[in-house]
Amino acid sequence: MFGGGRAPILVLSQNTKRESGRKVQLENINAGKQIADVIRTCLGPQAMLKMLMDPMGGIVMTNDGNAILREITVQHPAAKSMIEIARTQDEEVGDGTTSVIVLAGEMLAAAEQFLEQQIHPTVIIRQYRQALEDIVLLLEGPLSVPIDKSDxxxxxxxxxxxxxxxxxxxxxxxxxxxxxxxxxxxxxxxxxxxxxxxxxxxxxxxxxxxxxxxxxxxxGVMLNKDVTHPKMKRYIENPRIILLDCNLEYKKGESQTNVEITSDGDFTKMLELEEEHVRRQCEAIIALKPDVVFTEKGISDLAQHFLLKAGISAVRRLRKSDNNRIARACGATIVNRTEELQESDVGTGAGLFEIKKLGDEYFCYITMCKNPKACTIxxxxxxxxxxxxxxxxxxxxxxxxxxxxxxPRLVPGGGAIEMAVAQKLLGKATHGPYRALAHALEIIPRTLAQNCGANTIRTLTALRAKHANHLDANTPCTWGIDGETGELVEQKEKGLWEPLAVKLQTYKTAIETAILLLRIDDIVSGSKKRDKEGPTPSQLAKEDSVAPQD
Missing domain, CATH: 3.30.260.10 (TCP-1-like chaperonin intermediate domain)
Structure with a gap:
């Protein structure tokens, strides 16, 4: 691209914005807090819904943190990385998207006071990392309880x-x-x-x-499909099912194919060859006496005729994912060539094949499977x-x-585990940032109390007292907040537990994100403006590329 053997040069023109140091760290913290404030009212049973309008004019009403953040458009890079953590949480464990944003925002806010005291971010980060290690040990140890998977x-x-x-x-x-x-x-x-x-x-x-x-x-499996021919059977008990991934149509040339026809009989001969090919395909299927044939590709009228005469129902143009589900549900094998069909490929695990009409649409049901490893909700x-x-x-x-x-391990819900972890960390705390992170965990019970209109200060003080008086080090204190009423309840009696996997992922993601944003001390963004402010880097590169060789 660059002529004359010269190396490319990064040009920071006048229109390039540059901010650095403490100002950037405080801005990042502010962006994180703003995202957390948007989501905070979506935590707990008394959560409020958000109504979002997408650019196409569609409306989304939800209190799912991840769904809300997917629809929000933000410019600030730190806010974008906050949105990304909700997506990570959702993909990894599928729950806790609101909690992770609220926690990350609070942990960033906790670091703000130390930055203002001129404490270096590296010192804060070291304490945060130490706290995360201690949290993981506590959660995997005395603060979680095992559960019987069969119960x-x-x-x-x-x-x-x-x-x-x-x-x-x-x-x-x-x-x-x-x-x-x-x-x-x-x-x-x-x-x-x-x-x-x-x-x-x-x-x-x-x-x-x-x-x-x-x-x-x-x-079993349900698909939004109908049989290809109106006279095919729509109700079959204990069907034999064949799954294909090929066309039941005449053979098309793989690449560009030219055919020259010179005499009258040539065209008739071509049609006969096509018909013969489809007949051979259908005979290979009919030989195994199936009741239903599913294929991901097309079925020609001629193939429908042969299958109908043999009393076989056919469904075409399935999605690959649907075909895989049917294979898991009824025990069939997906076959790519009809000539290679064997008895072992036929699925016999389904109890019923039927077509039902719901509203204006036809749906195909393959149900009452003996040992389905796939299902439809x-x-x-x-x-x-x-x-x-x-x-x-x-x-x-x-x-x-x-x-x-x-x-199969659980921790108590309703803010109980956050308060228990905070108490344990405060017992060990020696440095300011470590203590601040422990206090930041209390944002979950505090938000739960706020969202149901309870007196936050009184409730949290009483909850701290309950946890401070819990003397058994080998069991978690299960006192938390009832999200419906805002009162203190023992979650062991109420039966409100959460999976350990979700909580571990929440703390890891929230603390790692806070650490990541605290490590940023410089934001450089080169935004392009028109020629009045001088040439942009790309224009300079273009001029350079047409420069005469030395």
Missing amino acids: KAALANVVKGCIGTKFIGKWSDLAVSIALDAVHTVMFEENGRTEVDIKRYAKVEKIPGGSIEDSQILR VLRGASKDILNETERNLQDALQVARNIVLF
């Missing part, structure tokens, strides 16, 4: 605690049973390793109409907004159920 009632309690703060909380029993069933259905154990892939094998289908109580989980609701919010809440419930199955 359904205990698992249901934990999932209920997660969705009690959401829109779907009113139908919590239904949501909990759906979430636990889905996780146990898609759980796959191989070589002593447990895999729970919710994204790929637990599909959520949203159908407007009906009420939320009509939602259900199917032991059918959500019903009054409008698309309600369905979207229900789906977001249900995804959180599914992730929490998955976390408990994979990491």
